[in-house]
Amino acid sequence: MDIILLLTGLALIIFVVAVVALMWSVRSGQMDDLDTPALRMLGDDPPPPPNEPL
Amino acid sequence: MSDPRPSGALETFRYDNAIVRLFIIATVVWGIVGMLVGVIISLQLAWPAANLDLPWTTYGRLRPLHTNAVIFAFAGNGIFAAIYYSSQRLLKARMFSDGLSKMHFWGWQAIIVAAAITLPLGITQSKEYAELEWPIDIAIAVVWVAFSVNLMGTIIKRRERHLYVAIWFYLATVVAITLLHVVNSLVIPVTLTKSYPVFAGIQDALVQWWYGHNAVAFLLTTPFLGLMYYFLPKAAGRPIYSYRLSILHFWSLIFLYIWAGPHHLLNAATPEWAQTLGVVFSIMLIAPSWGGMINGYLTLRGAYDRLRTDPVIRFFFLGITYYGMVTFEGSLLSLRDVNALSHNTDWTVAHVHNGALGWVGFMLFGMLYWLVPRMWKTELHSKAIANAHFWLATIGIGIYALSMWTAGIIEGLMQLWFNTDGTLRFRGWSDQLDNIQVLYWVRVVAGLFYLTGLVLMAWNLWATARRGTAVTDDEAQAPALLPEVDLDKQVGEALAKSGQAKVSALHGLVERWPMVFLALIAVAILIGSVAEIIPSLIQGALTPRIASVTPYTALELTGRDIYIREGCNNCHTQMIRTLRAEVARYGDYTRPGEHIYDRPHLWGSRRMGPDLARAGTKLSYAWNFTHTRDPRKVDGSHNSTMPRYPWLYVDEMDLSTVERKLSVLKSAPIYTPYTAREVENAEADARHQAGEIAAILRQDLPTEAGAVQGLENKEIIALIAYLKRLGTDLNKPSAGAP
Numbered sequence: 001m002d003i004i005l006l007l008t009g010l011a012l013i014i015f016v017v018a019v020v021a022l023m024w025s026v027r028s029g030q031m032d033d034l035d036t037p038a039l040r041m042l043g044d045d046p047p048p049p050p051n052e053p054l
Numbered sequence: 055m056s057d058p059r060p061s062g063a064l065e066t067f068r069y070d071n072a073i074v075r076l077f078i079i080a081t082v083v084w085g086i087v088g089m090l091v092g093v094i095i096s097l098q099l100a101w102p103a104a105n106l107d108l109p110w111t112t113y114g115r116l117r118p119l120h121t122n123a124v125i126f127a128f129a130g131n132g133i134f135a136a137i138y139y140s141s142q143r144l145l146k147a148r149m150f151s152d153g154l155s156k157m158h159f160w161g162w163q164a165i166i167v168a169a170a171i172t173l174p175l176g177i178t179q180s181k182e183y184a185e186l187e188w189p190i191d192i193a194i195a196v197v198w199v200a201f202s203v204n205l206m207g208t209i210i211k212r213r214e215r216h217l218y219v220a221i222w223f224y225l226a227t228v229v230a231i232t233l234l235h236v237v238n239s240l241v242i243p244v245t246l247t248k249s250y251p252v253f254a255g256i257q258d259a260l261v262q263w264w265y266g267h268n269a270v271a272f273l274l275t276t277p278f279l280g281l282m283y284y285f286l287p288k289a290a291g292r293p294i295y296s297y298r299l300s301i302l303h304f305w306s307l308i309f310l311y312i313w314a315g316p317h318h319l320l321n322a323a324t325p326e327w328a329q330t331l332g333v334v335f336s337i338m339l340i341a342p343s344w345g346g347m348i349n350g351y352l353t354l355r356g357a358y359d360r361l362r363t364d365p366v367i368r369f370f371f372l373g374i375t376y377y378g379m380v381t382f383e384g385s386l387l388s389l390r391d392v393n394a395l396s397h398n399t400d401w402t403v404a405h406v407h408n409g410a411l412g413w414v415g416f417m418l419f420g421m422l423y424w425l426v427p428r429m430w431k432t433e434l435h436s437k438a439i440a441n442a443h444f445w446l447a448t449i450g451i452g453i454y455a456l457s458m459w460t461a462g463i464i465e466g467l468m469q470l471w472f473n474t475d476g477t478l479r480f481r482g483w484s485d486q487l488d489n490i491q492v493l494y495w496v497r498v499v500a501g502l503f504y505l506t507g508l509v510l511m512a513w514n515l516w517a518t519a520r521r522g523t524a525v526t527d528d529e530a531q532a533p534a535l536l537p538e539v540d541l542d543k544q545v546g547e548a549l550a551k552s553g554q555a556k557v558s559a560l561h562g563l564v565e566r567w568p569m570v571f572l573a574l575i576a577v578a579i580l581i582g583s584v585a586e587i588i589p590s591l592i593q594g595a596l597t598p599r600i601a602s603v604t605p606y607t608a609l610e611l612t613g614r615d616i617y618i619r620e621g622c623n624n625c626h627t628q629m630i631r632t633l634r635a636e637v638a639r640y641g642d643y644t645r646p647g648e649h650i651y652d653r654p655h656l657w658g659s660r661r662m663g664p665d666l667a668r669a670g671t672k673l674s675y676a677w678n679f680t681h682t683r684d685p686r687k688v689d690g691s692h693n694s695t696m697p698r699y700p701w702l703y704v705d706e707m708d709l710s711t712v713e714r715k716l717s718v719l720k721s722a723p724i725y726t727p728y729t730a731r732e733v734e735n736a737e738a739d740a741r742h743q744a745g746e747i748a749a750i751l752r753q754d755l756p757t758e759a760g761a762v763q764g765l766e767n768k769e770i771i772a773l774i775a776y777l778k779r780l781g782t783d784l785n786k787p788s789a790g791a792p
Contacts, residue, residue, distance in 0.1 A: 028215070029215075030216060030217060031301070033216070034297050034298050034301065035297065037216050037218050037219075037297060038287070038293035038294045038297040039293050040214075040216075041143075041144060041218055041284070041287065041288075041293075042287055042288065042291070042292075042293060
């Protein structure tokens with residue numbers, strides 16, 4: 001069945017994508033700090049600026 | 055709190071708010087449209103005349119419009135608003151391309167409009183939540199790729215090194231939906247408005263529910279968890295209770311969800327191992343799902359007092375509650391014995407509405423009440439109206455769930471009920487309808503409650519926007535991100551300096567054990583998907599051929615396409631499950647080999663009316679003729695909820711494409727064994743068979759059938775030809791058999 005070849009190909013592409021994503025996240029230290037990101041996201045809003053002409 | 059590693063110079067940039075506002079407006083507008091259609095079709099089930107006897111407003115055509123509008127237009131635009139707002143701020147960057155953002159928005163709205171036009175016209179593939187025909191499917195793929203590139207590009211140019219957990223949830227959505235949509239939409243076009251899937255029967259059903267289940271997972275779950283992880287802490291003013299738990303439940307959710315699809319095909323003509331796999335993983339899904347719920351609840355610790363006053367916190371709190379309830383309910387419904395009762399009944403309808411109105415709806419409402427004042431730089435117009443919305447929605451969904459749970463359990467019990475002498479207690483369908491009709495009216499009221507709340511919200515948000523000012527861009531500042539450094543190399547060098555080079559490799563491994571774990575999970579997901587789909591396909595290819603099962607004739611195929619056009623599969627299944635009560639009611643259980651020429655499969659998922667898998671063995675030509683014209687005119691059917699189909703007796707069947715249809719079905723990769731003669735003579739064969747059926751009808755129903763001029767050319771003849779064929783092949787003496 002042709003469709004098996006297609007699905008296998010798709011699955012292999014996803015596999016490669018997932019592995020690359022994980023390799024990248026290991027190397028860039030995404031998981032090194034699992035405490036501050038939760039706090040950091042709270043502070044990212046600037047105070048409401050006055051309406052300015054665009 | 056800041057990243058200890060060196061960073062670049064401070065940069066000033068602007069967040070794109072205009073695109074967020076567009077998606078907000080679209081969410082509200084399409085939400086009202088989708089739910090209004092929902093109320094209309096719920097009214098039709100209580101009162102069939104509400105379809106006005108028009109083809110474009112019948113239940114079978116409007117139901118896909120309702121589901122598509124709520125899923126892809128309301129929830130879809132909602133998550134895009136959430137993603138475009140939160141991603142920019144989490145990544146400290148404007149969206150990658152304003153052009154792609156605009157293309158995403160306007161392309162998506164064009165797709166929705168195309169759906170709203172084609173579905174009422176009966177242009178449909180009939181596969182649930184993937185009904186749109188192939189040109190629209192291609193447009194969806196193009197727009198989705200634009201969205202994906204836009205999000206990935208923003209991630210690449212981000213100024214925040216760490217990807218917050220919400221971003222991971224969004225990424226999972228982007229990647230998974232691409233794959234699911236493409237694979238489930240593989241068709242061979244016949245015309246611009248008609249196509250046949252490359253999969254047939256059991257394979258089509260397995261691919262469809264692999265898609266259907268994971269569409270729930272990756273369109274209605276992961277992006278909404280991402281939404282929760284951004285907007286809930288923001289609204290509560292507190293960090294997520296446990297960031298570690300959020301990461302853990304993200305990966306375990308991804309790992310488990312992909313396996314659970316077969317629980318939509320329990321007790322059916324699907325491989326037993328696949329069913330068991332689906333059940334086991336559905337039960338396991340409770341853990342990561344409740345991980346999310348608990349994390350949400352505990353994030354609200356210290357903010358619970360605001361439940362009394364703050365509509366945002368109220369909506370989020372109830373949304374999270376519904377998430378916990380609906381994921382537990384889903385696992386419960388996937389148990390084979392519970393499913394025997396619940397499947398095909400209104401219990402499933404209650405379940406999906408708990409998800410779509412309770413979880414998806416409430417999370418979006420919470421987000422909108424938080425976001426709209428910020429996008430228009432003002433205060434919410436009226437907290438009192440928002441609270442009124444909250445109560446209307448809460449009461450609405452509560453009544454909805456209670457009424458449909460009750461209806462579903464009544465239907466299940468009555469269908470499974472045996473007398474002591476082993477005969478069915480309730481043979482006909484009307485006993486059941488007598489008991490649930492009142493609940494259909496209750497459901498209409500519940501829908502009106504929910505819709506009224508939504509309209510109040512729309513007005514409230516509009517008033518808020520009107521008194522505020524839309525600032526196109528928010529200005530922000532963040533240091534540039536320097537190129538990534540190779541940490542392993544740095545660590546290695548540092549360790550070598552201190553004379554510990556030998557242990558560095560092992561140390562690095564142990565230090566990063568969660569990453570090793572995650573890598574193993576990714577491999578497991580892949581193996582899981584491949585192991586689940588490929589054997590099913592092989593099994594499909596090797597499905598024991600039943601010698602007596604032959605392809606549909608040209609006329610039957612035409613009738614089948616009318617069945618698809620009218621959306622009959624929305625209310626009638628064609629799958630007799632391996633349950634004693636079903637065999638007693640409908641006849642021999644369905645064999646996979648009976649459906650190898652079904653493109654698409656029409657197994658269905660809901661029985662508003664009886665199963666039709668063996669309809670051809672029971673109901674006469676005359677009965678079908680009378681019943682389809684006015685279902686309430688035949689014996690034992692006085693309270694039927696089925697629409698009338700008067701136009702089938704007026705409109706002439708279109709045989710202009712039938713030769714091409716057979717030719718497409720005969721071609722690769724579909725290979726339906728039509729002979730060259732059958733293809734060439736398709737139209738003549740169809741006319742010949744139609745003439746025979748018209749003659750039978752004129753004989754059996756001299757007055758009614760005789761009154762229809764040119765009966766042999768009417769669409770009803772083709773439909774009856776198909777209905778009379780259903781399920782008859784299994785016990786038909788095969789031409790070649792001894």
